[in-house]
Amino acid sequence: xxxxxxxxxxxxxxxxxxxxxxxxxxxxxxxxxxxxxxxxxxxxxxxxxxxxxxxxxxxxxxxxxxxxxxxxxxxxxxxxxxxxxxxxxxxxxxxxxxxxxxxxxxxxxxxxxxxxxxxxxxxxxxxxxxxxxxxxxxxxxxxxxxxxxxxxxxxxxxxxxxxxxxxxxxxxxxxxxxxxxxxxxxxxxxxxxxxxxxxxxxxxxxxxxxxxxxxxxxxxxxxxxxxxxxxxxxxxxxxxxxxxxxxxxxxxxxxxxxxxxxxxxxxxxxxxxxxxxxxxxxxxxxxxxxxxxxxxxxxxxxxxxxxxxxxxxxxxxxxxxxxxxxxxxxxxxxxxxxxxxxxxxxxxxxxxxxxxxxxxxxxxxxxxxxxxxxxxxxxxxxxxxxxxxxxxxxxxxxxxxxxxxxxxxxxxxxxxxxxxxxxxxxxxxxxxxxxxxxxxxxxxx
Amino acid sequence: xxxxxxxxxxxxxxxxxxxxxxxxxxxxxxxxxxxxxxxxxxxxxxxxxxxxxxxxxxxxxxxxxxxxxxxxxxxxxxxxxxxxxxxxxxxxxxxxxxxxxxxxxxxxxxxxxxxxxxxxxxxxxxxxxxxxxxxxxxxxxxxxxxxxxxxxxxxxxxxxxxxxxxxxxxxxxxxxxxxxxxxxxxxxxxxxxxxxxxxxxxxxxxxxxxxxxxxxxxxxxxxxxxxxxxxxxxxxxxxxxxxxxxxxxxxxxxxxxxxxxxxxxxxxxxxxxxxxxxxxxxxxxxxxxxxxxxxxxxxxxxxxxxxxxxxxxxxxxxxxxxxxxxxxxxxxxxxxxxxxxxxxxxxxxxxxxxxxxxxxxxxxxxxxxxxxxxxxxxxxxxxxxxxxxxxxxxxxxxxxxxxxxxxxxxxxxxxxxxxxxxxxxxxxxxxxxxxxxxxxxxxxxxxxxxxxxxxxxxxxxxxxxxxxxxxxxxxxxxxxxxxxxxxxxxxxxxxxxxxxxxxxxxxxxxxxxxxxxxxxxxxxxxxxxxxxxxxxxxxxxxxxx
Numbered sequence: 001x002x003x004x005x006x007x008x009x010x011x012x013x014x015x016x017x018x019x020x021x022x023x024x025x026x027x028x029x030x031x032x033x034x035x036x037x038x039x040x041x042x043x044x045x046x047x048x049x050x051x052x053x054x055x056x057x058x059x060x061x062x063x064x065x066x067x068x069x070x071x072x073x074x075x076x077x078x079x080x081x082x083x084x085x086x087x088x089x090x091x092x093x094x095x096x097x098x099x100x101x102x103x104x105x106x107x108x109x110x111x112x113x114x115x116x117x118x119x120x121x122x123x124x125x126x127x128x129x130x131x132x133x134x135x136x137x138x139x140x141x142x143x144x145x146x147x148x149x150x151x152x153x154x155x156x157x158x159x160x161x162x163x164x165x166x167x168x169x170x171x172x173x174x175x176x177x178x179x180x181x182x183x184x185x186x187x188x189x190x191x192x193x194x195x196x197x198x199x200x201x202x203x204x205x206x207x208x209x210x211x212x213x214x215x216x217x218x219x220x221x222x223x224x225x226x227x228x229x230x231x232x233x234x235x236x237x238x239x240x241x242x243x244x245x246x247x248x249x250x251x252x253x254x255x256x257x258x259x260x261x262x263x264x265x266x267x268x269x270x271x272x273x274x275x276x277x278x279x280x281x282x283x284x285x286x287x288x289x290x291x292x293x294x295x296x297x298x299x300x301x302x303x304x305x306x307x308x309x310x311x312x313x314x315x316x317x318x319x320x321x322x323x324x325x326x327x328x329x330x331x332x333x334x335x336x337x338x339x340x341x342x343x344x345x346x347x348x349x350x351x352x353x354x355x356x357x358x359x360x361x362x363x364x365x366x367x368x369x370x371x372x373x374x375x376x377x378x379x380x381x382x383x384x385x386x387x388x389x390x391x392x393x394x395x396x397x398x399x400x401x402x403x404x405x406x407x408x409x410x411x412x413x414x415x416x417x418x419x420x421x422x423x424x425x426x427x428x429x430x431x432x433x434x435x436x437x438x439x440x441x442x443x444x445x
Numbered sequence: 446x447x448x449x450x451x452x453x454x455x456x457x458x459x460x461x462x463x464x465x466x467x468x469x470x471x472x473x474x475x476x477x478x479x480x481x482x483x484x485x486x487x488x489x490x491x492x493x494x495x496x497x498x499x500x501x502x503x504x505x506x507x508x509x510x511x512x513x514x515x516x517x518x519x520x521x522x523x524x525x526x527x528x529x530x531x532x533x534x535x536x537x538x539x540x541x542x543x544x545x546x547x548x549x550x551x552x553x554x555x556x557x558x559x560x561x562x563x564x565x566x567x568x569x570x571x572x573x574x575x576x577x578x579x580x581x582x583x584x585x586x587x588x589x590x591x592x593x594x595x596x597x598x599x600x601x602x603x604x605x606x607x608x609x610x611x612x613x614x615x616x617x618x619x620x621x622x623x624x625x626x627x628x629x630x631x632x633x634x635x636x637x638x639x640x641x642x643x644x645x646x647x648x649x650x651x652x653x654x655x656x657x658x659x660x661x662x663x664x665x666x667x668x669x670x671x672x673x674x675x676x677x678x679x680x681x682x683x684x685x686x687x688x689x690x691x692x693x694x695x696x697x698x699x700x701x702x703x704x705x706x707x708x709x710x711x712x713x714x715x716x717x718x719x720x721x722x723x724x725x726x727x728x729x730x731x732x733x734x735x736x737x738x739x740x741x742x743x744x745x746x747x748x749x750x751x752x753x754x755x756x757x758x759x760x761x762x763x764x765x766x767x768x769x770x771x772x773x774x775x776x777x778x779x780x781x782x783x784x785x786x787x788x789x790x791x792x793x794x795x796x797x798x799x800x801x802x803x804x805x806x807x808x809x810x811x812x813x814x815x816x817x818x819x820x821x822x823x824x825x826x827x828x829x830x831x832x833x834x835x836x837x838x839x840x841x842x843x844x845x846x847x848x849x850x851x852x853x854x855x856x857x858x859x860x861x862x863x864x865x866x867x868x869x870x871x872x873x874x875x876x877x878x879x880x881x882x883x884x885x886x887x888x889x890x891x892x893x894x895x896x897x898x899x900x901x902x903x904x905x906x907x908x909x910x911x912x913x914x915x916x917x918x919x920x921x922x923x924x925x926x927x928x929x930x931x932x933x934x935x936x937x938x939x940x941x942x943x944x945x946x947x948x949x950x951x952x953x954x955x956x957x958x959x960x961x962x963x964x965x966x967x968x969x970x971x972x973x974x975x976x977x978x979x980x981x982x983x984x985x986x987x988x989x990x
Contacts, residue, residue: 037571040764040767040769041764043575043576043577044543045766047544047546047570048545048548048564048567049563049567050857051548051549052533071532088528091605092523092526093606095523095524097522122566123570126570126571126573126574129571142765144766144767144769146962148962178765182777187769253664253666253669254625254662254664256989260667260669261667268990360772360899361898363895363896365906366926366985366987368671369989370989371985371987373897373928374897375900377899396899398906398983400987400989403989439930439983440904442899442901443899443932444775444901444903445901
């Protein structure tokens with residue numbers, strides 16, 4: 001289906017709002033064209049292209065809300081969508097926590113679209129797979145991977161004057177190389193808005209190198225070790241914490257940020273003072289929409305952790321109203337400050353430690369302490385006197401991101417990292433962390 | 446693995462603009478009107494013809510209409526009610542020996558034909574990288590057939606207010622019993638799936654599923670401590686009659702510590718117990734780490750079965766197709782070929798079954814047009830088979846598929862997903878109470894908690910919802926901060942007793958994730974209460990800052 005430009009999208013949102021008889025009307029149009037190629041066993045396994053476009057209408061009569069979504073865009077269908085939403089709103093019970101829609105916002109556009117990425121076609125995707133497969137075959141390795149590219153737009157509007165339109169492109173690539181006998185495995189991940197900043201062969205070579213170096217891993221006793229965590233190894237762990245910053249949960253006493261006796265821990269020093277984390281929709285490495293789709297609030301550059309202290313909490317419109325605070329837009333990215341050293345330089349400065357390429361199956365064990373469990377995977381190495389001495393068998397860990405960010409020895413140069421299960425685009429540094437808690441061994445390669 | 450983002454949507458205050466994740470909202474009166482099979486056949490033939498004319502040697506078409514309703518409540522408020530619909534067409538082809546796939550929501554003949562041609566073009570672009578052509582197990586077309594989930598009460602016909610009132614009543618019961626906060630949600634799924642292929646099948650299916658997760662949280666502000674207790678029901682593939690709780694479907698847990706449910710669910714009663722037990726957990730004894738005999742209730746054990754039997758016996762993982770994401774498997778083909786790989790103790794028997802009534806994996810035909818069936822995975826503790834699709838059957842020497850192909854949407858490509866994989870009940874008569882009597886130092890675990898397993902399915906860690914200490918054959922009181930760590934083969938070989946069929950019931954996963962791009966699938970796992978001797982238990986209590 002053809003993607004809409006700003007004028008076409010505006011015309012539709014204006015029509016929808018004009019059809020509405022409700023107290024307020026919110027409109028969203030999302031269109032996407034997504035291509036992908038998946039490969040395994042040194043061959044393509046599946047590849048596809050999906051196109052879709054949807055119009056969502058949310059209306060409110062007083063505190064009753066209803067939503068309808070259609071994928072037809074003629075006048076009759078637009079009116080039908082509005083009537084359906086109104087019907088649902090009349091059926092719904094009142095929500096005492098209803099908060100009226102936001103009024104006109106200033107959305108300062110971010111650089112989220114690149115023609116180079118929008119031009120990706122099936123041949124490009126096949127070449128990406130071919131680059132990885134060819135490099136792996138040359139080293140007698142077996143590769144598996146996934147490349148996907150998106151070309152989409154988003155438009156939001158409401159009856160109080162809100163309007164925003166923006167186009168987006170992005171790509172992501174992950175690749176695993178394994179030895180034919182299954183004794184070694186390496187992995188790499190890349191994501192970018194601009195295809196010109198992506199090199200499949202460069203990425204695949206990292207996975208290949210790790211696979212070759214990870215053969216014949218030795219077992220180390222579980223226990224507390226100094227670890228050098230690559231950004232991909234911390235992204236899901238920190239992502240859990242970034243999703244747990246709500247003021248309401250903290251104020252209600254059901255969050256790691258709840259204060260004993262009541263209240264929250266805003267302003268408290270919870271982490272090492274090297275820790276500085278912020279959200280910034282205009283960051284050139286991880287640009288995101290200048291608005292939050294849920295609330296239509298304009299995003300702002302926001303400090304999350306400043307010199308180790310909790311600098312802000314997330315306030316939903318309802319909780320902000322109830323507590324007399326400013327409502328916050330949901331963040332789209334998270335950026336953590338680092339140093340200037342490369343991963344190799346961090347390793348060179350380590351007397352004894354373990355390098356972790358990737359962590360896997362991260363799950364919350366205890367929301368009270370943010371204790372998380374998971375495993376290392378696809379490249380875990382023992383470091384002695386500044387050099388990687390040998391690969392080690394994978395570990396299970398039980399650790400809290402709060403403890404990790406308290407035990408930082410050194411931070412390296414930040415890198416772009418796309419979360420797998422996390423909703424955030426991230427820029428994270430490699431971290432050297434002491435006393436990381438490995439609790440058992442895994443036989444998995 | 447289970448995907449969290451879907452649960453996140455269900456968890457709370459998500460704005461209505463998130464609804465496109467689930468599809469297109471629809472008016473209630475349109476829910477009950479499916480597109481006629483004859484009209485879908487015309488559309489399907491359009492795709493089949495366009496694909497073969499473009500050079501496809503095989504083509505299948507899936508025309509989908511996915512209707513969902515979800516209701517989210519928190520405490521005494523309804524936060525969100527949404528009816529959603531998603532419709533479109535997915536076309537899979539083989540051309541030049543390679544797969545190609547394209548999908549579109551443009552359901553005009555031109556739109557569908559274009560998708561078919563696009564799929565062929567993609568297949569041809571990939572064929573040059575293909576070393577071996579895709580080989581499908583033979584399948585005779587079944588002509589025009591229909592299948593539907595058996596149910597008594599269609600969830601689509603129940604007034605929204607009645608459902609919302611039930612959830613609010615549950616929340617109120619939980620809060621009255623001690624919870625500081627309650628959530629109760631209702632997910633209702635209807636998949637209208639039409640499958641057609643160049644083999645000559647035209648299969649119309651109507652699939653229904655339900656899930657009503659609840660959660661009680663108790664807070665002690667003075668100490669800053671909080672604890673939660675999730676619901677002990679299971680998602681099911683049946684009608685709204687599931688909520689018509691029958692006394693005969695209630696199961697007394699060992700020692701009478703709580704009530705469990707089979708075939709129907711008393712959500713208000715479970716919420717009341719949840720509120721009370723969440724409050725009790727605030728003062729429960731913290732577990733001493735060490736080796737324990739674990740008595741695991743089916744509402745808990747299903748997730749362990751899912752992670753360390755269901756996933757490792759997926760043939761695509763064994764072969765390496767998931768190596769980049771979900772991982773491979775420790776049960777490689779050599780273990781199956783040996784015919785003596787001891788997956789578990791002799792009493793351990795696992796059956797794959799897409800025909801179990803009420804199970805989430807219950808279907809008539811899979812997404813390759815293969816009829817649902819039942820087969821052995823583990824027999825007397827020995828690995829005897831895997832789960833396979835049409836393009837994998839020849840690898841394990843079989844000439845027909847197991848019917849394990851599934852796609853979560855018209856817009857996604859079908860691939861290998863697990864069927865219901867269940868532990869058969871014990872052959873000797875044994876109740877949970879009798880099982881506990883034989884335990885000197887143990888823990889009784891009920892309900893699902895956190896879960897994690899490595900990429901080859903050796904090392905896993907599981908928590909739970911409720912934990913009770915067992916000392917010298919008696920349940921002595923609640924425990925907290927419990928998780929067990931195991932190696933899969935050691936764990937199933939430590940299986941020392943299984944209660945009989947009177948105790949057999951299913952748990953289920955509504956949003957099991959796998960594949961790239963990741964898709965979700967719903968699947969059930971049945972078992973009776975089962976004991977495992979000498980399992981390593983850790984204490985998960987931590988203090989921060």
